[in-house]
Amino acid sequence: MRERELHCETCRGERRFEMPPCADGHGADCLELACAGCGSAILIGVDPLARQRRPRTTRRLRRHTAPGRRLAA
Numbered sequence: 001m002r003e004r005e006l007h008c009e010t011c012r013g014e015r016r017f018e019m020p021p022c023a024d025g026h027g028a029d030c031l032e033l034a035c036a037g038c039g040s041a042i043l044i045g046v047d048p049l050a051r052q053r054r055p056r057t058t059r060r061l062r063r064h065t066a067p068g069r070r071l072a073a
Contacts, residue, residue, distance in 0.1 A: 002019045002028070004033070005017070006042070008038065009040070010035065010040040011035060011040075015037045016035075016036040017036065019032070019033055019034075020032065020034050
């Protein structure tokens with residue numbers, strides 16, 4: 001198992017993180033680490049949602065008019 005010292009948000013301090021056996025079959029390439037103190041898991045190296053995100057688009061804002069009035073074309 002690989003180990004490294006990282007900040008644990010749950011423990012609120014520097015703790016030893018270990019790589020648990022990977023259930024997904026990644027082996028030594030697994031990016032999941034678990035805190036040896038509390039067991040909280042973190043992912044390192046990549047953003048797991050990066051492929052699912054779409055680029056931001058700008059929304060057109062509506063111009064508000066008084067009730068009963070129309071916008072000029």
